[in-house]
Amino acid sequence: MNIVILSRKSSLYSTRRLREAAIERGHTVRVVDYLRCYMDITSHRPRVLYQGEELAPDAIIPRIGASYTFYGTAVVRQFEMMGVFTVNESQAINRSRDKLRSTQLLARDGVGLPVTGFAHSTKDIDGLIAIAGGAPVVVKLVEGTQGVGVILAETKKAAQAVIEAFRGLDANILVQEFIKEAGGSDIRCIVVGNRVIATMKRQAAPGEFRSNLHRGGYAEKIKITPEERTTAKRAAKTMGLNVAGVDILRSNHGPVVMEVNSSPGLEGIEGATEVDVAGKIIEFIEQHAKPGRQRDKGKG
Ligand SMILES: Nc1ncnc2c1ncn2[C@@H]1O[C@H](COP(=O)(O)OP(=O)(O)OP(=O)(O)O)[C@@H](O)[C@H]1O
Ligand SMILES: [Mg+2]
Numbered sequence: 342m343n344i345v346i347l348s349r350k351s352s353l354y355s356t357r358r359l360r361e362a363a364i365e366r367g368h369t370v371r372v373v374d375y376l377r378c379y380m381d382i383t384s385h386r387p388r389v390l391y392q393g394e395e396l397a398p399d400a401i402i403p404r405i406g407a408s409y410t411f412y413g414t415a416v417v418r419q420f421e422m423m424g425v426f427t428v429n430e431s432q433a434i435n436r437s438r439d440k441l442r443s444t445q446l447l448a449r450d451g452v453g454l455p456v457t458g459f460a461h462s463t464k465d466i467d468g469l470i471a472i473a474g475g476a477p478v479v480v481k482l483v484e485g486t487q488g489v490g491v492i493l494a495e496t497k498k499a500a501q502a503v504i505e506a507f508r509g510l511d512a513n514i515l516v517q518e519f520i521k522e523a524g525g526s527d528i529r530c531i532v533v534g535n536r537v538i539a540t541m542k543r544q545a546a547p548g549e550f551r552s553n554l555h556r557g558g559y560a561e562k563i564k565i566t567p568e569e570r571t572t573a574k575r576a577a578k579t580m581g582l583n584v585a586g587v588d589i590l591r592s593n594h595g596p597v598v599m600e601v602n603s604s605p606g607l608e609g610i611e612g613a614t615e616v617d618v619a620g621k622i623i624e625f626i627e628q629h630a631k632p633g634r635q636r637d638k639g640k641g
């Protein structure tokens with residue numbers, strides 16, 4: 342099969358591993374910087390061009406960075422218009438980048454979540470804090486990543502001040518129940534298709550409640566419960582993601598989903614679990630892409 346990996350840099354660990362895994366399985370693979378893709382969008386024959394050349398792969402693997410969601414998903418959507426199989430669809434990627442929208446959809450489908458509130462006006466701060474069960478609460482930027490804009494407010498006063506400051510900057514924030522019993526750890530589940538293929542526990546650095554590896558957390562392999570497995574699969578399905586990194590906290594009201602990532606990093610999880618995650622993603626493509634069907638228009 343002819344596979345294109347949409348990624349800014351071929352030297353990134355995840356990109357490198359996906360490329361290797363595709364080659365190992367006998368595919369033709371190419372890493373393409375999606376910011377350098379341009380498109381013929383109105384013609385009867387939609388096209389994506391890269392350095393003057395038309396791209397017509399059988400499948401794409403989108404690895405769209407959070408800061409380039411708008412353009413990156415436009416490129417993915419264009420491939421969908423051409424009928425090219427994509428590991429994750431543009432709509433699902435967009436959905437996953439918005440914590441508010443994701444939380445609403447997950448709640449509708451009965452996925453366990455930390456109690457979460459959202460408001461526009463600073464006049465409603467007290468009501469908002471009350472929804473989250475009072476201090477301590479976690480205040481979160483709707484579009485944050487790598488733990489930036491995730492703040493633990495220990496007291497009501499601190500929560501009020503943080504919320505006011507963010508709203509003063511016109512930032513959209515969620516206010517969430519603090520899952521103290523998680524003890525600064527969370528569980529990353531990698532879902533591919535309808536299966537959880539790898540799971541790791543991430544523990545925050547001492548004195549830190551955010552378990553992100555970028556913030557000095559460490560990872561180890563972990564076994565999850567059947568309930569956690571069901572939660573991870575359901576979350577990925579609700580988001581419409583074929584490949585997802587589902588982050589779960591162990592709360593005293595059961596597993597709760599923190600967020601669902603559409604381009605989960607492979608380095609931490611492959612290192613901690615020794616599972617060939619990249620290989621599983623390529624296998625998924627082999628099972629689901631239909632080569633030579635480029636002219637059927639996708640759902641987009
Ligand atoms: N309500 C909460 N209770 C306890 N811990 C929390 C809560 N919300 C977030 N955390 C901790 O903070 C970390 C970062 O939060 P979150 O994943 O929501 O932010 P992010 O910036 O989107 O991170 P990512 O880089 O994973 O996308 C979580 O992995 C978790 O360890
Ligand atoms: Mg995130």
Ligand SMILES: [Mg+2]
Pocket residue numbers: 488553588599600
């Ligand atoms: Mg996270």
